[in-house]
Amino acid sequence: MRRMSYCQALIEAQKEEMLRDSNVLIIGEDIETFGGCFGQTAGLFEKFGPERVMNMPISESGYVGMCVGLAMMGKRPIAELMFADFGGYAFDSIANQAVKMRYQSGGQWQVPMVIRAAQGAGVCAGETHSQCIEGWFQNVPALKIVVPSTPADALGLLKSAIREDDPVLFLEHKALMGLRGNVPDGDYTIPLGEANLVREGKDVTIIAYQVMLQHALAAASELSKMGIEVEVIDPRTIWPFDYRKIADSVSKTGRALIVHESPLRGGVGGEIAAFISDKCFTSLKAPVKRLGAADCFIPFNEAELFCYPGKDKIIAAVKDMMA
Numbered sequence: 001m002r003r004m005s006y007c008q009a010l011i012e013a014q015k016e017e018m019l020r021d022s023n024v025l026i027i028g029e030d031i032e033t034f035g036g037c038f039g040q041t042a043g044l045f046e047k048f049g050p051e052r053v054m055n056m057p058i059s060e061s062g063y064v065g066m067c068v069g070l071a072m073m074g075k076r077p078i079a080e081l082m083f084a085d086f087g088g089y090a091f092d093s094i095a096n097q098a099v100k101m102r103y104q105s106g107g108q109w110q111v112p113m114v115i116r117a118a119q120g121a122g123v124c125a126g127e128t129h130s131q132c133i134e135g136w137f138q139n140v141p142a143l144k145i146v147v148p149s150t151p152a153d154a155l156g157l158l159k160s161a162i163r164e165d166d167p168v169l170f171l172e173h174k175a176l177m178g179l180r181g182n183v184p185d186g187d188y189t190i191p192l193g194e195a196n197l198v199r200e201g202k203d204v205t206i207i208a209y210q211v212m213l214q215h216a217l218a219a220a221s222e223l224s225k226m227g228i229e230v231e232v233i234d235p236r237t238i239w240p241f242d243y244r245k246i247a248d249s250v251s252k253t254g255r256a257l258i259v260h261e262s263p264l265r266g267g268v269g270g271e272i273a274a275f276i277s278d279k280c281f282t283s284l285k286a287p288v289k290r291l292g293a294a295d296c297f298i299p300f301n302e303a304e305l306f307c308y309p310g311k312d313k314i315i316a317a318v319k320d321m322m323a
Contacts (some may be wrong), residue, residue: 002185007177010040010116010150012279013158016187018048021042021076024162027051027063028116037082038118038177060253063114064151066091068098070275076162084171086132086308095140098167112165114158115232120211120261121308122175132262132293134238137169140272142191144168144271145238149213151181153236158191161201164192173210193240201231205249207272208259209234212309216259219314228322238268250276254285255321264292267295286321 004012019023025048027065032055035042045053056063060081065078083089087094098111121130140260146161146168148154154172158163198213199220206269208216220230227321231249250256256276258269269290276288291309298304 001182001183002274003180004151005177006148006151006154006181007039008171009155009183010158010172011042011044011184012050013155013162014041014044015047015164017169018044018052018137018246023074024076024078025054025070025078026323027054027056027067028076029058029082030057031055031080033068036080038172038174040116040118040148040172040177043162057079060086061093062087065093067113067115068093068101071098071111072101072109076112076115076116078116078162081117081212083113083129084117084123085128087115087117087133090115091136094137094167094169098138099142101103107275111167114122114161114164114168114170116158116170117133118171118174119171120175121217121298121304122211124301124304127176127297130298130304132171132180132260134171135262138238139200142166144240146170146192147209147238148172148235149234149238151179152183152188152240153196153234155191156188157192157236159187160189160192163189164285168192175211175299190236190238192237193230193238193242195230195245197238197245197282198234199232201229201253202257203229204254204257204321205231205253206257206259206314206318207233207235207246209236210261212259212261212311213313215314217311218311219318222311222315223318228318230318241272243279246272246276247279251283254283255320256280256284257289257291257314257317259291260291261308263295265295267292289317289321291317
């Protein structure tokens with residue numbers, strides 16, 4: 001086992017894949033000597049040079065589009081968006097070019113590229129630099145979406161994403177960059193679409209990821225003292241989604257709570273809730289509940305904390321389901 005931070009795991013995953021495959025390269029803003037806004041490419045420019053770690057101007061639509069072309073020519077580019085909020089600028093390149101190229105060409109072209117982006121609140125970065133964007137992109141067919149919650153997941157999932165032959169949107173969380181944990185040695189990968197049963201329980205299933213996973217585990221610990229045993233599942237990927245693991249858990253507990261940082265309206269939780277209500281209806285002992293961000297812009301200060309679910313709101317929701 002190796003012990004490292006979430007950020008270090010991202011660096012290590014990219015380094016290992018760049019050593020393994022000379023076609024892997026990184027393109028983004030301030031990623032050379034600066035090492036990226038949150039340090040996710042630190043040291044890679046010095047190791048691999050300007051031909052494989054390339055600074056770009058502030059034009060996300062331009063350089064993400066360039067990565068589509070590079071991928072079609074046999075490279076495996078990693079496009080880094082400094083903040084996930086800028087994904088809007090690159091939406092056309094991702095949703096209308098990258099993911100459709102295999103279909104439009106009748107399978108003659110593939111686009112093996114990863115779009116890495118730092119999302120989420122927790123660093124007081126304001127309304128245009130704190131959003132979670134998985135909800136924006138979940139309606140794009142064939143686009144794989146990854147949301148790692150731990151250092152081990154960050155490394156294992158990123159290595160798998162880089163090896164995919166189709167586009168992957170890889171969403172890192174800014175507030176988790178310093179989180180430390182154990183990472184298996186060797187060529188460690190995690191298949192996309194495989195959820196993680198983080199905590200076993202018998203009374204309620206909580207589905208949560210990234211920072212909300214930390215809150216869910218803290219709430220589960222408190223609820224255990226009250227005699228309520230919570231099962232916690234981290235989906236790890238929004239698409240492909242591990243429906244079977246969710247269904248097995250909810251069929252056992254009879255109750256489901258979905259917690260995410262993005263807003264409820266149009267969010268991932270609505271899709272998961274619809275699936276549970278459809279496939280696990282006869283097992284449910286209470287209506288499916290969701291917790292998400294308030295339907296508002298994110299304040300540029302510590303007031304952002306009031307916009308999101310936390311341990312206390314999760315505990316209250318679970319107790320309400322058990323009543």
